[in-house]
Structure formats: structure tokens, C-alpha cells
Amino acid sequence: MRKYYMAGNWKMNTTKGEAVDLAKALVSQLKGCAQKVMIAPPFTSLDAVGQVVKGSNILLGAQNMAAEEKGAHTGEISVLMLKDLGVSVVILGHSERRHIYGESDAFINRKVKLALQHGLDVILCVGETLDEREAGKAERICDEQTKKGLEGVSLAQLSKVTIAYEPVWAIGTGKNATPADAEAIHQAIRKTLAGLYSVDAAKKVQIQYGGSVKPDNVKELMAMADIDGALVGGAALKPESFVPIALF
Ligand code: PEP
Numbered sequence: 078m079r080k081y082y083m084a085g086n087w088k089m090n091t092t093k094g095e096a097v098d099l100a101k102a103l104v105s106q107l108k109g110c111a112q113k114v115m116i117a118p119p120f121t122s123l124d125a126v127g128q129v130v131k132g133s134n135i136l137l138g139a140q141n142m143a144a145e146e147k148g149a150h151t152g153e154i155s156v157l158m159l160k161d162l163g164v165s166v167v168i169l170g171h172s173e174r175r176h177i178y179g180e181s182d183a184f185i186n187r188k189v190k191l192a193l194q195h196g197l198d199v200i201l202c203v204g205e206t207l208d209e210r211e212a213g214k215a216e217r218i219c220d221e222q223t224k225k226g227l228e229g230v231s232l233a234q235l236s237k238v239t240i241a242y243e244p245v246w247a248i249g250t251g252k253n254a255t256p257a258d259a260e261a262i263h264q265a266i267r268k269t270l271a272g273l274y275s276v277d278a279a280k281k282v283q284i285q286y287g288g289s290v291k292p293d294n295v296k297e298l299m300a301m302a303d304i305d306g307a308l309v310g311g312a313a314l315k316p317e318s319f320v321p322i323a324l325f
Contacts, residue, residue: 082285083113085313086117087313090119096126100129107135115138116313120139136166140167143155156191156197169189182225204244241284242262250289253288260304
């Protein structure tokens with residue numbers, strides 16, 4: 078049986094107390110969950126949530142990190158700081174980073190390489206906007222973002238990379254891609270990976286779908302051959318919705 082990778086991106090939500098309560102509920106309700114599970118609380122709660130998930134089957138993730146290791150970068154959080162708190166995964170290239178904060182593919186690529194050099198696992202997010210989809214450019218955009226995001230990443234490092242396909246128009250909107258639409262892009266991304274590395278290496282990369290994943294649509298999405306998990310935003314903020322997604 079396939080092991081799916083279910084990840085929760087809490088974004089800029091939860092105070093420390095709320096984060097700890099949510100993490101405690103997930104640790105208890107996801108004990109024995111067959112899937113790989115990760116949660117990414119805000120930076121301010123990483124330490125406290127890290128204590129809660131320690132020794133459990135839930136991985137601690139960060140939502141972003143700086144492109145530099147240390148120094149004069151006011152307001153940034155370094156890979157070294159994340160590792161110090163027990164973080165093992167970092168989400169990079171989320172569409173909110175790309176579109177609200179103007180992160181380019183080249184900038185994201187620097188972060189991807191830095192995270193991998195330091196032994197973190199990476200979830201690299203790719204996805205098209207509504208305009209791009211309507212112009213028939215969805216595959217091309219995902220191909221480009223995948224190639225540019227992985228520039229200089231070796232075959233050995235690829236084993237630490239997950240790709241999350243997140244159509245921008247489906248994030249936090251309640252609209253999700255149909256399983257068939259998502260599957261088509263997942264197949265295209267796998268083809269891109271096969272071209273960059275090998276067919277065999279591409280088969281081993283987990284490709285998550287993200288964009289309004291909910292308990293009532295997770296099953297049909299995960300039934301697709303090339304959808305290997307989910308990156309969940311809104312529905313990751315409550316055990317009542319994240320637990321059934323993780324256990325689907
Ligand atoms: C996300 O932010 O990664 C996401 C997929 O959000 P939502 O599930 O709320 O659409």
C-alpha cells in the first residue's frame with residue numbers, strides 16, 4: 078500500500094497556546110496513523126509545538142526560511158535556527174510567498190539548496206494562477222517552477238524533496254481542481270522530474286496536491302495514481318477536519 082504524505086500548513090494562524098492545544102489533539106488522534114504526517118505552525122510556536130510532537134509520528138515543519146545562513150537579515154529565520162528547534166521539513170515557494178512577497182524562482186532555489194545542504198526535507202510548492210490556467214499555461218508554469226526550483230539539486234538530494242502542486246486559484250477559495258485536472262498536472266510534473274533526473278527517480282518523488290482539500294474531497298483526490306498526499310491550509314487548523322484528512 079502507498080504511504081501518503083499529509084501536511085498541514087497553519088500559515089499566520091494560532092497563538093502559542095492555540096498551537097500547543099491543536100498539536101496535542103493531533104498527536105493523540107493521529108497515533109498509529111498509517112500516513113506520513115507533518116504540521117507547520119508559525120515560527121513563534123515551533124519550539125512549543127516541537128516539544129509536543131517530540132517522539133510522536135508527526136513531523137515538525139516550517140513554513141519558510143531565509144536564503145542565507147546567518148547575518149544582517151532583520152526579521153528573517155535561518156535554517157540553523159529551524160534545525161535547533163527540531164524542524165525537519167521546510168515548505169518553500171508557497172504561492173503566498175511568490176505572489177504576496179514577490180519571491181522569484183531563483184530566490185526560492187537558493188533556499189531549496191540551502192535547506193538541503195543542511196539536511197532538511199523540502200516541500201517545493203508550484204502552481205499556476207487562474208489567468209495562467211485560462212491561457213492554457215498551467216503545465217508550462219509548473220514545469221518551469223519545478224525546473225528552476227530544483228536547479229543544482231543532485232539526484233541524491235532529490236530523495237529529500239516533495240513537490241506540492243497548488244493551483245493558486247484553489248488555495249483558500251473553496252474551489253478545488255477536479256481529481257482529473259490535478260492528476261494531469263501531477264503527471265506533467267513527474268514527466269518534468271523524469272527529464273531532469275530519471276524515470277525511476279521521478280517515480281519515487283511524492284507529489285502532494287494542495288488547494289481546498291477537505292475531508293469530503295480527500296478520498297477522490299488520493300485515488301489518483303500520481304497524487305501522493307496533500308498540503309492542507311484551512312482544514313489543517315482544526316482536528317475535526319485535519320484528522321479525517323490524514324486518516325482518509
Ligand atoms: C495552502 O495554503 O497550502 C493551502 C492548500 O490552503 P487551503 O487548503 O486553505 O486551500
